[in-house]
Amino acid sequence: MNELQNKGGNGSRAGIEKQFAVRIANMNKWFGTFHVLRDINLTVHLGERIVICGPSGSGKSTLIRCINRLEEHQQGTILVEDIELSSDLKNIDLIRSEVGMVFQHFNLFPHLTVMENCTLAPIWVRKIPRHEAEETARHFLEKVKIPDQAQKFPGQLSGGQQQRVAIARALCMRPRIMLFDEPTSALDPEMIKEVLDTMIELAEEGMTMLCVTHEMGFARQVADRVIFMDEGQIVEENSPEEFFNNPRSSRSKLFLSQILGH
Amino acid sequence: MGQSGFVRKTMVPAAAPPMLEGTVIGWLRANLFNSWLNSALSVVFVTAVAYLLWQFIPWAFKSSWTANSLVECRQQIKAGFGEDVSGACWAVIRERYLQLIYGFYPADLYWRPNLTFVLMLIALAPVLFPTVSRKLLLFSCMYPFLGYWLLWGGSIWGVALVVAELALAFYLLSPLTARFGLLITIVGVVLATVLWWLFAVAPLQSLFHGILPLGLRAVPSNQFGGFTLSTIIGVTGIVASLPLGILWALGRRSDMLIVRSISVGFIELIRGVPLITLLFVASTLLNIFLPPGTSFDIILRVVIVVTLFSSGYVAEVIRGGLAALPVGQYEASDALGLDYWKSMRLVVLPQALKISIPGIVSSFIGLFKDTTLVSIIGLLDPLGLSNAIRADSAWNGIVWELYVFIAVMFFAFCFAMSRYSMHLERRLETGH
Ligand SMILES: Nc1ncnc2c1ncn2[C@@H]1O[C@H](COP(=O)(O)OP(=O)(O)OP(=O)(O)O)[C@@H](O)[C@H]1O
Ligand SMILES: [Mg+2]
Numbered sequence: 001m002n003e004l005q006n007k008g009g010n011g012s013r014a015g016i017e018k019q020f021a022v023r024i025a026n027m028n029k030w031f032g033t034f035h036v037l038r039d040i041n042l043t044v045h046l047g048e049r050i051v052i053c054g055p056s057g058s059g060k061s062t063l064i065r066c067i068n069r070l071e072e073h074q075q076g077t078i079l080v081e082d083i084e085l086s087s088d089l090k091n092i093d094l095i096r097s098e099v100g101m102v103f104q105h106f107n108l109f110p111h112l113t114v115m116e117n118c119t120l121a122p123i124w125v126r127k128i129p130r131h132e133a134e135e136t137a138r139h140f141l142e143k144v145k146i147p148d149q150a151q152k153f154p155g156q157l158s159g160g161q162q163q164r165v166a167i168a169r170a171l172c173m174r175p176r177i178m179l180f181d182e183p184t185s186a187l188d189p190e191m192i193k194e195v196l197d198t199m200i201e202l203a204e205e206g207m208t209m210l211c212v213t214h215e216m217g218f219a220r221q222v223a224d225r226v227i228f229m230d231e232g233q234i235v236e237e238n239s240p241e242e243f244f245n246n247p248r249s250s251r252s253k254l255f256l257s258q259i260l261g262h
Numbered sequence: 263m264g265q266s267g268f269v270r271k272t273m274v275p276a277a278a279p280p281m282l283e284g285t286v287i288g289w290l291r292a293n294l295f296n297s298w299l300n301s302a303l304s305v306v307f308v309t310a311v312a313y314l315l316w317q318f319i320p321w322a323f324k325s326s327w328t329a330n331s332l333v334e335c336r337q338q339i340k341a342g343f344g345e346d347v348s349g350a351c352w353a354v355i356r357e358r359y360l361q362l363i364y365g366f367y368p369a370d371l372y373w374r375p376n377l378t379f380v381l382m383l384i385a386l387a388p389v390l391f392p393t394v395s396r397k398l399l400l401f402s403c404m405y406p407f408l409g410y411w412l413l414w415g416g417s418i419w420g421v422a423l424v425v426a427e428l429a430l431a432f433y434l435l436s437p438l439t440a441r442f443g444l445l446i447t448i449v450g451v452v453l454a455t456v457l458w459w460l461f462a463v464a465p466l467q468s469l470f471h472g473i474l475p476l477g478l479r480a481v482p483s484n485q486f487g488g489f490t491l492s493t494i495i496g497v498t499g500i501v502a503s504l505p506l507g508i509l510w511a512l513g514r515r516s517d518m519l520i521v522r523s524i525s526v527g528f529i530e531l532i533r534g535v536p537l538i539t540l541l542f543v544a545s546t547l548l549n550i551f552l553p554p555g556t557s558f559d560i561i562l563r564v565v566i567v568v569t570l571f572s573s574g575y576v577a578e579v580i581r582g583g584l585a586a587l588p589v590g591q592y593e594a595s596d597a598l599g600l601d602y603w604k605s606m607r608l609v610v611l612p613q614a615l616k617i618s619i620p621g622i623v624s625s626f627i628g629l630f631k632d633t634t635l636v637s638i639i640g641l642l643d644p645l646g647l648s649n650a651i652r653a654d655s656a657w658n659g660i661v662w663e664l665y666v667f668i669a670v671m672f673f674a675f676c677f678a679m680s681r682y683s684m685h686l687e688r689r690l691e692t693g694h
Contacts, residue, residue: 070597100597101594108594109594124604125598125600156692
């Protein structure tokens, strides 16, 4: 963890000795005949925080779901920490255990307690002894500020609490990269902040993050780069200040005026 | 203005509830007579139940327990309760209940089915109730062999040889899988097991038995009957059809075309053919396919058919549960790096099975009641026995008493299953 923080933090800020987290080259994907992702090229370094935004249906979810193979791409290459995603199941499992994912609808396992949700994968995938896994889980549950709820079931928690448990569950695998797919858009306004705070804290510790979100405050505060997508393509890639103050493409201007206008 | 304001000057003290609250009349009013429709339904229902009891109770109690034939029964009832009274002749139950329970199992060996039954309850306990010690599960695994040996008897060596081979296969499973892969290992182990059963068990058994004859008196299958037989077929079918049904359900949702086609074909075949037909296949047709001279135990054949039949239905119920799970559950377990079997075992099946509990238990109750169909292929389950008893000249013409007894026994078993499923649903409730 510490090692990761140092490398990531310094690497991206100082621009020396950069390590690749994700490299996507000439990637295309179709759903049937529908060309959903078109010629995607994207490089993410370890420790970078990327925010992906764009209108509904532009392929943001599909893009980050390709990174841990919840969706299969048909053309081009995706490398995650120098492992190529192909149909090789071993590589897929390896990548999935290195990449954490947080979903819009939490997707906690309702039949397991919060603690069991957090220890399931460490015990069964990483083969960590149970007491050690529980130790880790308690550490991360404390970190996402859910103390004393470990024995409850997800159904007994509020939406914001559930999403923070979902973040803790992903962190318990000690991932090197975290993917977020609109983690706050299913939440009530007063719960959004508690989840965003958790994510900001994570970002400040140097976690590599790819985050699909419409929370522009979050993007301004933590993102190293903002990626704007439309119609399955990356239309603009920019620093947050540039993107918000001085968007280059007409589509991002329109999008920003709509999202910030109200 | 002076009129619109209000300030309470004296507080209202707590009062007793309205008179009827909490009394029998209050309850009746709230539950049975709270509307005109409800009142009418209540009256009709209560009248119908009262009428049935009015008919049944005198019949059940103005009865004879001691007679030795139906004719004697009728005489006793006439003498005791009056000329035109028709009462139940429970004497037939008194005389034949052992037969209804044990069939034609030798009377001096009744302790063996009894012991098997008690051991079955012990073996089921850790499976049904999580509070029971997990160590008992080892006994549960050994129980099928022990139960088989207790019921059918014979040399202990045969069972011991089968168990020894299975235990060896179990211990070699993970090293062999690591070396040859899962598929080859499973095929190899199944093949080795079948060959072992077919060619090695019999000669080795007679060899060991010659050295050290240990065993119980053998009881052939044609002496099995009554509720013992129903329970053997029903419980084995239930226990075996659940895992099989899970596999069919997973197979039907598999990405692999061959696996999916076989599963769909099997399930649709099973659901499209009546159980009776399959039982006839088991009792007669199989002999045509088997090499001449082999005898394949009829009870074993029926158990296999009933298991396969039930597994088809269980598979469809479980498939419904699998389909009802939100796709996010599959995605979350994939994203955590769980492989297919782990994600099925730890995430998907616990939830899918929980959703399917009522349907699964319905299938099991159906299976247990369907065991009475084996009387059609000549096995003496309780219904088959009731025909046999009627064929006895002493009891010729007796109908209701036997059916009431059989119905009560079946009801007790099925009701227990139903209650257990409700208990299970409540226990697994986690508030989502
Ligand atoms: N499994 C699927 N099969 C077919 N089409 C799909 C599938 N999933 C997504 N799509 C289509 O692909 C396009 C991109 O979907 P995606 O979910 O990536 O959009 P998004 O940018 O995440 O949108 P939103 O902001 O609404 O979440 C949409 O037009 C959607 O209808
Ligand atoms: Mg989306």
